[in-house]
Amino acid sequence: MRVYIHFADTLSTSLGKAFSWCIVILMGGTCYEVIMAYAFNAPTLWNFDFSLQMYAGIFMMAAAYTLSTEAHVRGDVIYRLFKPRTQAWIDLILYFIFFFPGIIALVFYGYEYAALAWKIKETSWNSPAQINIYMAKSFIPLAGVSLVIQGISEVFRCIICIKVGHWPARMVSAEETEKILMRKSQKEDETDVI
Secondary structure, eight states: OHHHHHHHHHHHHHHHHHHHTHHHHHHHHHHHHHIIIIISSOOOSSHHHHHHHHHHHHHHHTHHHHHHTTOSOOOOTTGGGSOHHHHHHHHHHHIIIIIHHHHHHHHHHHHHHHHHHHHTTOBOTTOTTOOBOHHHHTHHHHHHHHHHHHHHHHHHHHHHHHHHSSOOOOOOSOOOHHHHHHHHHHHHHHHHHO
């Protein structure tokens, strides 16, 4: 199970980091559009749709990375008060009741949606440039597959936690500022006591 967890976390982190570069491309396209529109009075026809596709890529393909780092929004007012084993049981049950049915539906129907778009070589209906959007629609089932892979990893984490009583370590490539500041504050408090 730990080998699979490492594999899934590595895959999710790699996908998240790779697609994070879309932000740079998105920023470049936006800067180009602003310069063309305001400096040369020649706005582009394609940049709005291009920006939507870049944002879709970032949003969809970073979902598994977000799950692997526990960064999805969670109402944990009561949950965090439970012992890790209880948390693991709750997570395990909820993954099978809500997560997997929804994500498997995303994969199944997303595949049909993307396949139809590829079949008809779909273009943007609201764009004067009529840019191709069928490639961007491929992100829907791909994001679903990456979420299923990461979801299985999360189930394995739950099983390990139920067996040993604590959560297995995560690959942390980014940490919330709040956690960093809390840890720094705790170290300062410990230093002041000594």
